[in-house]
Amino acid sequence: MAQDRVVLRKAGWTTDFIHPRTGKRTQNRVGSEDEGWAIIHAAHEAARVQHNVDAKAGKRVKTAPIQQNGSLSIHEAFQLSWDKRWRGQKSTGNIESHLKQIEEYFGRDTQLVDITGHWLDLFRKQLLSEGNKPSTVNRKVSVLRSMRTDAVRFGKLIDVPTWPPGLTEERIPPRWLDPQEILLLRDYFQRRARRSMELPSQHGGWAGRGPCSWTEMEDAFLLRLNHGSRCQETINVKRRDIQVSQGLIQITFIETKNGFPRTVRVEDPECREILLRRMEGKGLDERLFRMKWRVYCDNFAEAVKELGLPGRVTGHITRGTFATVAITNGTPLPVLQHFCGWRELDSVNHYAHNDTQSQGIVLDAVKGIGQTSVITKQRRLDSCK
Structure with missing residues (x-):
């Protein structure tokens, strides 16, 4: 090996090598250079023989126990x-x-x-x-x-290969609607609804998506904005999903993304009026909205384009706007998670940077920290005099 050598020193010939069995540096005084190399070669040969013996005895090379891993396509x-x-x-x-x-x-x-x-x-x-x-x-x-x-x-497989982690994704900058943009969208929905009822399709009316879709847009938009609901959850609400009792109105979103229904209170006066109006004359299993979720998304995209709203603005932005406003006004993250139906708290943490109310606790705790440092430094200087 490269580190093996036989050197001539004042005391005579000396072997200098790493012993293959112990892994330690070994030095022996010998009568000649040939004798030194013979000792080194003998040590390596003895180690090789012992390795083979250990391998046969199962001391060094062992076979993993056979385990039934299961079969699953x-x-x-x-x-x-x-x-x-x-x-x-x-x-x-x-x-x-x-x-x-x-x-x-x-x-x-x-x-x-x-x-x-x-x-x-x-x-x-x-x-x-x-x-x-x-x-x-x-x-x-x-x-x-x-x-x-x-x-x-569920016990179908016991051992599986290791897979690489997910690809790095480019995080989309947070975006939510400000009050002015909300008013612009509502105004556009109202104007578009009037035009869809007054003009036929070939003259710029409902553009092939049905006149009812534009008359329903503002109502669906406000319900989503005030309750942070997803598009399909809102569009698929039925008459039986609305509970009215002693002035209290509640919505139970049944067809949720994760399959778990959730019930929320309706406090906003406009939303209460929307639900009561749309419930009139409806059977228990009739939907409050006739349009499909894809039509809602297409209509919303048209409004964003016509208004020239900057950034990435989709129909889902109402959910982000709701979360942003709720957190900004001090709603605890777990409460918001339950209200909006997020399964994982990580989904809510995307909006946690808006939690300026809770930041006040931190700021109060460190209030005057700079002044304290100055006072402490002055006391140290005084003690040294």
């Missing part, structure tokens, strides 16, 4: 996750679309344990090459990750 894993995780949730169409891409790339009957980290990374690179953003790729891969998690959690 990609399609079977999806059925498991569908039953345990996704059944009853909204927006499952995206999940099924992602599964189709996963099965096309990896194969429907491919075993889940055969998907290595390298293979998964190649799948992500292909998605990126097709023009998908990192956030989109992460959403698609998250379906596969959920399937793997459920397979282990």
Whole structure:
């Protein structure tokens, strides 16, 4: 080996090498250079022989115990996750679309344990090459990750390969509506509703999306803005989901994203009037709004474009605006999480930077910290005199 040597010193020839068995530096005085090298070679040979003996005895090289890992194809894993995780949730169409891409790339009957980290990374690179953003790729891969998690959690698989973490996403800057923008949107919805009823489609009326959609836009917009509800939750509210008792009005959002219904109080006078008006003449299972959520999004996008609102403004901005205003006025994050139906607190933390009320606790605690430092320094100077 490179560190092995036999050197001539004042006392005579000396071996200097790292012993292969102990790993320690070894020096021995010998009669000649040849004798020194013979000792070194003998030590290495003895170590090699002992290694073979230990290997046969199972002391150094051991075989892992055989463990039944289970068998689960990609399609079977999806059925498991569908039953345990996704059944009853909204927006499952995206999940099924992602599964189709996963099965096309990896194969429907491919075993889940055969998907290595390298293979998964190649799948992500292909998605990126097709023009998908990192956030989109992460959403698609998250379906596969959920399937793997459920397979282990429910005992279908015991051991699975390690996969790389998600791709780094570009965080979209926070955006919410200010009071002036809210008034502009409401005014546009009103003007557009009047035009849709007065003019036929070919003359710039309802533009193929139905006149009722524009007459419903402001009502749906205000309900979403005042309760932080998602689009489908609001559009799909039925007569039976509204409870009116002794002047108290409550909405139960049934068709939520995560499948868990939630009930909120209605305090805003305009929203109370909207619900009472839209409930009139409706059967228990009739929806309060006739338009679909996609029509709402298209109408909202048209309004944003016509008004020239800057930044990324979509129909979902009402939810972010609600969260921003609530946190700014001191609503605790867990309370807001329950009110808006977020499953994870991390979703609420996106708006936590607006919590200026709670920041007051910190500012009060350190109030006068600069003056205290000056006083302390002066006392130290005085004590040194």
